[in-house]
Amino acid sequence: MLTVIVIIVLCLLAITGAPLFSVIAAGAVYGFYIADVNLEVIGIEIYRLAETPLLMALPLFTLAGYLLSESKISLRLLALIQASIGWMPGGFIIVSFAACAVFTALTGAAGVTIVALGALLYPALKKMEYSDKFTLGMITTTGSLGLLLAPSLPLILYGIVAQQMELENTFTLNELFIAGLIPSALMVIILSFYGVYKSRKYSIETVRYDSSELFKAIRQMRWELPLPILLLTGIYSGYFVISEAAALVVCYVLLVEVIINREVSTKKLMPIITESMTMIGSILLILAVSLALTNVFIDAELPDKIFEIISNNIESKYTFLLLLNIFLLFIGAILDIFSALVIIVPLILPVALSFGIHPVHLGIIFLANMQIGYMTPPVGINLFISSQRFNRPISEVYKASLPFMLILLIVLLMITYIPGISLFLIN
């Protein structure tokens, strides 16, 4: 009875905006307390941050992402898109989706795509006379496209959380990275089809192809272009360990943006580093207290109980997956992706495994849901970012992004029910 009251109070506190770490930590402390465990254990649990391999990749990639979004890379990227494929009707749309996906992955999916790249694409699309609604919807969608591409932080975090659980059916980060490739491509391709189909209705002015413009744009990007190629081939081929790749990327980005391009002044360096480390600090803190809460759950055999309830009511794996999608979409709309990952994954991963779902497949499903959750009305965070950045009423953003969301939902169903899309490349 007391436990029920505690849970209700904690949920209320969380929904009203109490710092999530304090709510999770309180849950863990309460759990240890009623299980008669010495509360010193909370120190041991937090210390586990220092015993988790791979974790160092998170602060490094975060820093690289913050540095990149502080430079003028988005301007140069836009120029390159225009010059390379602006001549093709609808070509701009296709490359924009692809560029946003790569940008989101590189900047760690921390929600900067709409502000950094979207803010430039918006006037460009308007100039090409795409309708307001289409433009707004498209930009809102691009905010979380690329979540499934390495080295996005949520992807790495899922790998870390899953590996913490000592499953029988383990996987490597590389397998997870590879699994994200086809689903990401699928989203970009299907969204592009819709975009191109839509653009036939408008009399889109295309830019005339000019090879000197293209060379100019490439020249301006010559230092940044090798980055995704190096990083992606390095990671996907398994040549670098992820943490090494992260350190190299930070160094390279520092070199290019601070010394060669001089777009990030040394004066701004300290605030950027502090800001990015504060952001990752708050994520790691939540990870630490969630690890403690997970142990409470496991000691209380909660995952087993959840599985029992679910398997008593649901027989087929497919019904389970459908309910899982609905649940995760809801979670994705109210919780930020990092908190959702560290709280929910330890609970559902064992259940999903007993239904015979591959942990890598579950990771892709989970993140794809979160991606859509970001733009699910009424509270998806991308909707608010767009509404604020482009000064539009939120209801207009809801309407504009709805068709794009429906498309992503279709892709989500494909990813969920055809495991091969995710697992084909790693088997």
Place this chain on the structure above:
Amino acid sequence: MQIDESNKNKAINVIHFIEDSFIVLLIIGIVVIALSQIVLRNLFDDGIIWAESLVRVMVLWIAMTGAMIATRKGKHLKIDVLSHFSKKNDLKKIEKINNAFAFVVCLVIFYNSLRYVQTEFEYSVSAVGIIPSWIISMIIPIAFGVMSIRFFIYTIYKK
């Protein structure tokens, strides 16, 4: 009175500066260590044995220092649904309750992690090279101590 006030602000600024510099040094340290490991391994087929564990400890320190700074800047992750739909005045009252709650939680963790550090001290285990683990885990009570003070101040004074 005025002198007191400006001295107080100065002291606070110094603390903030120490936190900021510390976290910057930590991440730069991680980059430098990771890169030298790559160079050592590939060129000299060598490596520093304790480098891996040192880097992991630095991640813990980044997490704790970052958490302190996040408290000061109000950057902790939270569910931000209410702020879009409710009045400012109601919001402030709720925020006070939430801060008071966070204060209590941080205090509990501060006390218990301090006891944990004490136990580590008594058993004097070394964690990285010759550095004893109680020094490394000291950052946990420090961080939660500082955070509890900050949440307390927010609960009482923030308008």
